[in-house]
Amino acid sequence: MERNDQLLKFKEIVLDPISPSVCSAKWLETTMWLYDGVTASCHHNPSHKIQLDPNDPSSLHNTAQKINERKAMLAGEKPSGCSYCWNTEDNNSISDRYRKSHAHKTAMLKIPMELESDTELSTASKAYQKKVFTSVNDASPTHLEIAFSRVCNLGCMYCGPYFSNTWANDIRVNGPYEIRDKNHYDTRFEDWMPEIKDEEDNPYIKAFFQWWPELKKTLMNLRFTGGEPFLHAAMWKFLKEAVSDPMYKGDILINSNLIHNRKLLEKFIDIANIPIIGSKNKLRKFQIHTSCESSLTDSEYIRDGFDGKVWLENVNTLLSSVPNLKITVTTAINNIAIWSYDDYIDTIIDLRLKYGSHRINLNSNRVFHPVYQQIAMIDIERRMKLKDMLIISRKKLKDSGVSNKYDFDQLDSLINYTGELHTSSHDSAEEKALIKFLDEYNIRRNKDETTLSAGYLDWIYELRERHDK
Secondary structure: OOHHHHHHHHHHHHHOOOOOOOOOHHHHEEEEEOOOOEEEOOOOOOOEEOOOEOOEHHHHOOOHHHHHHHHHHHOOOOOHHHHHHHHHHHOOOOOHHHHHHHHHHHHHHOOOOOOOOHHHHHHHHHHHHHHHOOOOOOOOOOEEEEEOOOOOOOEEOOOOOOOOHHHHHHHHHHOOOOOOHHHOOOHHHOOOOOOOOOHHHOHHHHHHHHHHHHHOOOOOEEEEEOOOHHHOHHHHHHHHHHHHOOOOOOEEEEEOOOOOOHHHHHHHHHHHOOEOOOOOOOEOOEEEEEEOOOOHHHHHHHEEOOOHHHHHHHHHHHHHHOOOEEEEEEEEEOOOHHHHHHHHHHHHHHHHHHHOHHHEEEEEEEOOOOHHHOHHHOOHHHHHHHHHHHHHHHHHHHHOOOOOHHHHHHHHHHHHHHHHOOOOOOOOHHHHHHHHHHHHHHHHOOOOHHHOOHHHHHHHHHHHHHHHO
């Protein structure tokens, strides 16, 4: 059975009897930005403030908002914060709601990925409902993503001051980005967090360490994010503890831009090779999730501070030095990155040929905010050509001999999304906002737009000319 068919069948027979809108991530996943005391159910959801119960550290995850959204999902309603998946499904594509719930089913219930019969799936649905959805008030996550700080050495154009102090410093020195008419600022580009509590005085960080002895019993994936975790002292402190802890059975993941010197990489390599206590030299499984927006040149423009040569050298160093490490290379698809997506596929193929397809994953996320960076801004004629390019890249990956079944549900979703967006935004306020943003970004970050892909330049020059008139 094809991967997409399997996910659709899983949705129909396992999820739909529970609810047409249920997603296990609302119960089993949590992202926490402890430097600000906020949380979200997954990386697609907007965050919300944690109302911390001093007597219950699990209130870091079981917030009033999540509890209400769980109830809504069980009632068949669609919480607005999950619009990423609702939009994807409205475009007849496979959403992460299907993928995440399917992955949780396999991990929690130890049910094989390849279920064929309706009877097997129906049985799984009942077990799944009992295991995951019985309680809306007291869920224990299996997947945790945690940020101790917003310190970051990059200032990616689709990011902002909340997740990067490099962004915050830009705004502190140069002021907010003025991209709307009548001096109306995009609040995404204002730094409204001038003061953040030190780690020692942060009640959310203290609550997390109080929660850890209980949390580690159910946790299967622990991911450090930021900011840039390799620059966070608390991450290194906690990493050493978690790596060797025999009570924690799961993997450790780190979101890192990998733009670091050799000394910092060697520090990670040493820790990654520490055996689990009492395990006869068994090593913890590690994953690093890093980003490269299509071609290395485009990445250097989009991800301010990124150095393609340094990044590629560090990827190779880690894969050569840590045999129990897997790397996921994510590309954030905005209306600049999409034009050189074929170069991204070439990078994936090259790394897999060298280190094995089981050690390199691809991951494609579409940028929805800000709106003016969406690929929907590109006219339909050019998007159809981009769709053709994506189809060719898909074939190249399949013919390479180093693809895996998880590649194609993401690629097919991106291909369908690119081709089915039949809207055009000519003369829109969003086009004007894009031009104003690029003008400021180029000046503030000393960027040269002419280094970008030819297809992008053809489109943006036409857009600029039309609005100049």
